[in-house]
Amino acid sequence: MLESVDYVVVGGGSAGCVMANRLSENGKYSVCLLEAGPADRNLWIHIPIGYGKTMFNPRLNWGFYTDPDHNMLDRRIYWPRGKTLGGSSSINGLIYIRGQKEDYDHWEALGNPGWSWEACLPYFRKLENNDLGAGPTHGTEGPLNATSIPKRHELVDALIGAANSLGIPTRKDFNTGDQRGVGYYQLTTRNGRRCSTAVAYLNPARQRPNLRIETEAQAMKILFRGKKATGVQYRQHGKIKTLNVNREVILCSGALQSPQLLQLSGIGNPDHLSPLGIPVVHTLNGVGENLQDHLQFRLIYEVNKPITTNDLLRSWSGRAKMGLQWALLRGGPLAIGINQGALFCNALSESDARPDVQFHFGTLSADMAGGQVHDFSGCTFSVCQLRPESRGYLRIRSTDPFEAPAMQPNYLSTDLDRRTAIAGVRLTRKLADAPPLQSLMKGEVKPGRDVRSDDEILHFCRENGATIFHPSGTAKMGPADDPMAVVDHRLAVRGLQGLRVVDASIMPALVSGNTNVPVVMVAERAAAFVLEDAQAGEHAFGVEVPALAGLKEGSVEHPTVAASLQDD
Template identity: 70%
Template sequence: MSRAYDYVVVGAGSAGCVLANRLSENGRYSVCLLEAGPPDRYLWIHIPIGYAKTMFHPVYNWGFYTDPDPGMHDRKIYWPRGRGFGGCSSVNGLIYIRGQKADYDAWAAAGNEGWSWDQVLPYFRRAEHNDLGAGPTRGTEGPLWASSIKARHPLTEAFIGAANRLGVPRVDDFNSGDQEGVGYYQLTTRNGLRCSTSVAYLRPAMGRPNLTVESNAHAEKVLFEGTRAVGVQYRQGGRSLSVRANREVILSAGALQSPQLLQLSGVGPRELLQQFGIPLVHALPGVGENLQDHLQIRLMYECTQPITTNDDLNSLVRKMRMGMQWLLTRTGPLAIGINQGGLFTNVHSPDGLPDIQYHFGTLSADSAGGSVHPFSGFTMSVCQLRPQSRGYVRIKSADPMDAPSMQPNYLSAELDRQTAIAGVRYTRKLAETEPLKSLIRREYRPGPACESDAEILEFCREYGASIFHPSGTCKMGNDPLAVVDQRLRVHGVQGLRVVDCSIMPTLVSGNTNVPVVMIAEKASEMILEEANQPSLSQRVPLTSTRAELEAQAS
């Protein structure tokens, strides 16, 4: 390890770009950021509608598939993951959502001190530049833009109007902590361009002498001296290299690859590591467990009028018009992306909180990012916000270049099955309500033959897909399956933290990109606090449950 830095961050994604900026900001500490992919120079990353171009890109997308899922007719579900500067924030659907107040209060109630809504709100506001202006829950000075959709689309207006008739209020801001409502989403865009964490955080920091960024550097394992993380081994240009971390190694490789990297490095379930001959550094049975994701059920409709994005994309003249509108004014469909309308409401949960979310898109296609249908079509995609189904991520070999085994176990919980059925029925209720009803010629999928609860559930199993929010695989807490403590330090070792979507004990109620930015903002402050006050870095005593568990594991 000829090179040494104070901090080595693995992954230049939604969290890693934030950490690289904040940890190098005061100039006191040196930071090395390792990214397996390339810089974000591909044009379609930066054009919001380019989401369709990056969905299956062989360079900028990992293009993972799950294992055959028994709850989904043994289908392998496509899981795109961003590869390159910005990570998933460079290829996602741009939706600016924080989740509900209750999500974070539940994290704190489970023993994760410092993670209640009131305690994380300052970090949301710190990150945010909201065009709605300052408010009790909004920020206007941060680098990450929350831009409102100014143009009004007749289909989206009809969707909103139908929800209003069913008692859901129209809102402009879904991010105040109480999500109930329907309206246009805000997007992580700025002046018609994508505002990824690479654009918002990494690019402004790239010229700092104390920040080194290595692209096309695939992390192979964390290096340990005893139980202390001291560096990272990575592959770049066909060579295996290593870099030393004098203070900490921070994993921000995401909910799939952070647990994979821990397991490859000797931190994880003992039997799994033994199976592949990986020397044990510390037995942590929860590494890779607790996998959660949002399952989307996409109902598609044929529209009575040629006003959809299908019509735009199926016409050469209209495509040229779209392109010119974006080039000249940075507005129009190219500046918005796929989904415009959002709706949060309760259809099944006894607590009365919103338990489903809609992504309303003015186009239709057989798959996310696929070619649009030849007819005028639109999509109402509904998902359960807080699924109870749990899966896992586990290495399949000791080769870091092999994708891990990913098993989401969708619809394995009864609540999830009942909520999926209720979500489909509520969608049909919306479709039968004016002013949306008059714009619908037919339900293309699932179609009128799908009516009973059993038939609807079969439709969900056959056509359900991910909204690309895998989380929870290095969960925060002190229970037997917890991987990190409330300061995101990996249990049982020193000098190692995880900062990404994997630390969520439970999945937040909505899209995960903005919560990950908040997590990284909060983590960077904790890391710098500990650097300035070494006493803060001392371990919080483990509970007897964890102590007993680790004694058994050793």
């Protein structure tokens, strides 16, 4: 490996693949992408419904658990995170959602200039190839596909009708900045296959001579000379290696592992680092704080007709039919995933300008996401509060970079969050009892209609609530006078040189929906910042950087799917 590169991107996930592509695009700069997991060769990554197979696969999934949460009856909550090229975009539920316009206007109002909805919209348009067509809010030239679900489902149509009967309008497009309504989600799929950021961004860039991709290379520490980041130490195949950087280290390891790596490198709160014997390189008390997540409550209903995915998965003929539909036509349930029905509305207050809850409506049922389907015809209403007030933290336990950090979400720790949880469950029941959905519901399996009072419903939420996979905020973006801000509005780590964070950890407040597409947008913006700064530096010194070659030797090549996809 070359002794140094211009940019090292730590983490080949949702943001890292974007950064690797954009920073190597003009050929001027040498880029190395470090990914702790393997290449994305597993067949189940590429079949949209296959995330049920990757949910607990330790080869592809970090499989984190939170610390016991007192608010959740001292339960440890399972937090899956992607551990392969594409990161969590290779194992997620494929939901294509941007969030509310007001989410980004709020980011700017918190002291982050240039992060309003109008400022972010060009990057949302740039990243997407949306089958709804080009327009003021959509693009068709981007790498990431936004695909509408091609075939309607009787259960989802019944959900739409039930929501309409409660005054919730039908919405075809949830990505205009106003999400209120009910309809079908768009998905990050392309021709019936998952369109992760590894597929969308990394595959087109793999043959560039100035891009090197190192898999199974887990970062251990950021190296500094004074206040300047100078490289990364990592472990690969049992060997400790060092990669020097000429320009910047860019952390794209996600809301859990970017702050972990900062703390391991001496960036954080001295009160947390010094007892572990870690020399403090720079004090930033916000590292690992401000942890936010969407907490979902899954209500299970038995359906009185054999029209669910449960029915297909339980029989040999059903599984064969699904397999043939996907193999021959790239269609059927395998090409869609699990959650088709989308609903954004107000459970607590209709006067709120923004929806306060989101539903993922699934045409199958299981006790948990990725779990074994039930032996009856079933469907799942998953409801989550969109903008929780509860805040947690993430802190390393030791100097061992391979030990998972302590993660404390503090779910349901505020009165608003508890009231919204109860209201979300009650709204679910109103939907299930409303026509035409009512005629398809045989009965409520979980929690069961004997759970009635607010206290009983809240206990159900504490006992059964789980992440919907959106941890965020642990290296938040904020102004210089915010003592908890970790990065500035250009995502540079405050007080340091040559170091940025680009992933969900920079979100000062959680967006009103799924986080994958917002993270891709953040990475598109960050890449523009990096290239602008590089160009400004070159102009200042009057130099022109030549295209670099020779990096490709020894890099990971993407195998052809037919020859190399395997079940790890």
